[in-house]
Amino acid sequence: MDYFSGYISALVGQLSKLPGIGNKTAQRLAFHIMSMPKEQAHELADAIRDARENVRYCKTCCTLTDAEYCPVCSNPERDASTIMVVETARDLAAYEKTGRYSGVYHVLQGAISPMLGIGPDDIRLKELMQRLQGDVKEVIIATNSSLEGETTAMYLSKLIKPTGIKVTRIASGVPVGGDLEYIDEVTLLRALEGRTEL
Numbered sequence: 001m002d003y004f005s006g007y008i009s010a011l012v013g014q015l016s017k018l019p020g021i022g023n024k025t026a027q028r029l030a031f032h033i034m035s036m037p038k039e040q041a042h043e044l045a046d047a048i049r050d051a052r053e054n055v056r057y058c059k060t061c062c063t064l065t066d067a068e069y070c071p072v073c074s075n076p077e078r079d080a081s082t083i084m085v086v087e088t089a090r091d092l093a094a095y096e097k098t099g100r101y102s103g104v105y106h107v108l109q110g111a112i113s114p115m116l117g118i119g120p121d122d123i124r125l126k127e128l129m130q131r132l133q134g135d136v137k138e139v140i141i142a143t144n145s146s147l148e149g150e151t152t153a154m155y156l157s158k159l160i161k162p163t164g165i166k167v168t169r170i171a172s173g174v175p176v177g178g179d180l181e182y183i184d185e186v187t188l189l190r191a192l193e194g195r196t197e198l
Contacts, residue, residue: 008034060131062124063089063107072096072104079103084140085128085156087111087149090181091142098189103140106131111148112155118148120155129159138166140195144179157198168195 008030016026033041057063058070065071072078072092082103086092092105108123132139141156143149153169160167171194180188 057109058107061092061105061107062109062127063092063105077102081135081137082140083128083131083136083138084142086142086180087144087152088181091144091179094180094183094185094188095142095192098185098192100189101192103138108143108152111143111146111152113148113151123152125156125159128156132160132163132165136165138168140168140170140192141198142170142180142192146177146179153198161198167198169198170195 011030012026054066058065060073085106106128110123141153143152170191
């Protein structure tokens with residue numbers, strides 16, 4: 001039985017499609033949006049629309065940006081000879097919060113998962129291999145400690161090692177099965193500093 005008008009039900013339905021948002025949370029958010037001043041609700045809708053229409057992938061590292069190159073890639077003070085490979089832009093943001101990594105990134109936009117039908121051609125590996133043609137000294141593999149992350153790390157290691165570039169993996173300290181975006185900065189920093197060569 002539908003307790004609300006069609007518009008509110010449609011809003012609840014759309015909000016409940018977001019990750020981690022169940023029906024009750026979607027209802028709470030919908031009612032909050034309905035109680036907002038109209039201008040504020042329009043600003044929220046405009047921000048969503050603008051982000052969706054203007055955000056694209058960085059031409060170098062494949063993270064999300066609204067310019068041709070992201071702020072990290074366009075910063076001349078970053079060490080372009082060290083590339084940290086992460087699964088998502090959220091993982092990049094997690095490492096940037098530590099304030100201690102001065103290299104650049106490569107965002108794979110996923111991980112290899114044969115169970116889900118995601119192979120090496122479905123993530124940004126081709127772009128990474130093109131970047132390795134330049135003056136790169138080290139690739140730090142910072143994929144999640146999940147089955148998919150470990151599979152991706154091993155695949156990357158086997159792919160990159162023959163080029164002569166040093167390949168390292170972030171150290172333990174990141175819990176197995178944990179996603180980087182939810183881990184505190186101290187743990188991430190310890191994992192980065194204790195990385196080992198593969």
